[in-house]
Amino acid sequence: MLGRNFGIACACVLFVWGSLPSVQAQSGSLITDLETLTSVSHRGRKSGSKSPNISARYIYEAFRASGANPKYQQFTFRAGIFSKDTGHNVTATLPCTQPRCDTPIVISAHYDHLGTTGRKHYPGANDNASGTAAMLYIARQLAKTNRSRDILFVATDAEERGLHGAKFYAKQLNQDIAVNINLDMLGVNKSNRLFALFSPGFSQFKSQLKSMKQAPLKLTVVSSQRQMARYADNPSIDWHKASDHYAFYRNGIPYIYFGIGEDKHHHTTKDTVKNMDIDKYQAGVALISDFILSLTRSPLDSTS
Template sequence: MRVCSYEHMRFLLPGVLLGTLLVTSGLSQTAPVAPASASSLDVISTDLKALLANGPRVAGSESIEKARGYLEAQFKALGYETRRDEFTYGRFDDLGSDVRVGSRTIAGNALQGSKGAEVTALLALVSGVGTPSDVAAANVRGKIAVISRGQNVPFAQKARNALDAGAVGVIIVNNTMGELRGTLGGTLDLPVLGVSQADGALLRSGDSVTLRVRTVDRTVRGANVVAYKKGVTAPEILFGGHMDSVVRAPGANDNASGTAAVLDVARRVANTPLSARAYFVLFDGEEDGLRGSRAFVANNSAATRGLRAMFNFDMVGVDVTPLAVGGTDSLSQAAQRVIPSLQVFRDSGGSDHGPFIDAGVPSLFFHRGIDVNYHQPGDVTADPTLIRDATDTALKLLDTALPSAR
């Protein structure tokens, strides 16, 4: 899942309910789907193991290509046809950046837009959050400024203030647990590294350090996997989730869990009328800015135009909070009327449903919150029972809720 730093534009359909959208399309007239069972949960476990077998599924990597091949084979075994929707985009990649303090090496992440450079200089710890007065008081000229992350001062402004004050590099320290990743929103002629809160605590004013920021701009070739029954060109419902993860994160919850959920739905409806009205799409490049879903919406206008709803699964395999839905307000509210225990949150459109909402497609986003291993090497487990609960909920909204909404 990609967390946006801005409030995404939301498309709302006042007065349009989940039932009126999908009963009108006939999607409620489906055969019963298989209930949860030990064997079906074992299949989800097998999917998760296969997706995690080759390490982080970074867009453009060999690992995601292997995952793509596995997913295509699963869809084809269920009687679906598959295709790859390919696209390209530019990406800023960190080749391995760090700061060396004596014999200790502290790994970090280059902020997108940072200059690649190696600089040896003294550290200057900046009190506050990097305002011009904070930086001036720290005397950063000719030094590497160490600045705490702060919500009221963007990364770019912290770095710009340090550059204007004569700093030769910047280290931004996270103010919460975990790694710090981010963007400067443009290019800056200064090496800027993000480090964790724990690692930042090891840095001291006056220490001589070597800051190494190693970056490259490259072209990524991405490919969405699209599955459908033969002859389906104008789907009425699209089940989607992203299959890529970030560097160093195996991506079990984010988002092998959502990928497995889409595959689980495809299995359960494979022999029902719903399968002849649906697309199942596994997006690439979500972590790089919703690249795959944006490309799908841009290049599949005919299919998108006929969609009555898009269901997006992202991070549904770890029980941070009970399953909740976001997305188009009218759909979220209708879903909660059908399942009163279902939580509703107002999201920013920061996952693959966002481009569909922008294109006028009512969408639901199934999500369980941000867990402690989000975008971390520890993202190695997801619970098949929770994944099945998400698909049960989605199918209940189609098969059980709609008749009552007439």
């Protein structure tokens, strides 16, 4: 999740890479992906490398294994008054398999985190290996089904430095999008609560989500930043702008943001898999996956 400094506006150019030398994803398990992305070998997933880093390549290979036709998307962003850095989104698509196709949806999760500083390793398990691993899991589930719409995926880079990857991706979308589903910080904590924040004025799919089986979680569907702040008991955070969903909203695309709200380990070295409740995390991912699967099985006119 983005810190309170939203960074500087991005100056972006598109470059789509071919596959780099293979990184063995060994994907196929939600927890394997979570543990791999937080491992020391991934060095905290800091953005700014000139070529796709080990985490980007891992995600690319995981998407490729699911048949989702991944690509790299290179962009540049301002890193200071006189300097720029390079970021790399990983995009993928599972196409509609039905004669009649509804409007596509975009599933997003940022994979970047704070990196490694000296001997300090920032694993970023909740923020946001949890959302990235969930997205890979959902891609594998969707790949097994008939789909009534295109499903677009984007693992964004440089979210922590100002939503730069999402800003670039959203600007270059050249098709109608029904909704962005953004996954950021899904490691359900002691409150046992998972939030689903809907963008202002957007209610499509809300009744469908509320009908999903919730146990053992408390799924809380909220419709405004004010509601979210009240539940999270911290009015200083603008949840409408706190993650990549805001970049989509600025480009006219409604969103549903799934997350737990605050985490006491946020942006510390203690944001580890060990400090996540894995059973609750898996339950939350299963709920989100079932909801997204339901959006691919029914036409838009039956989901309001």
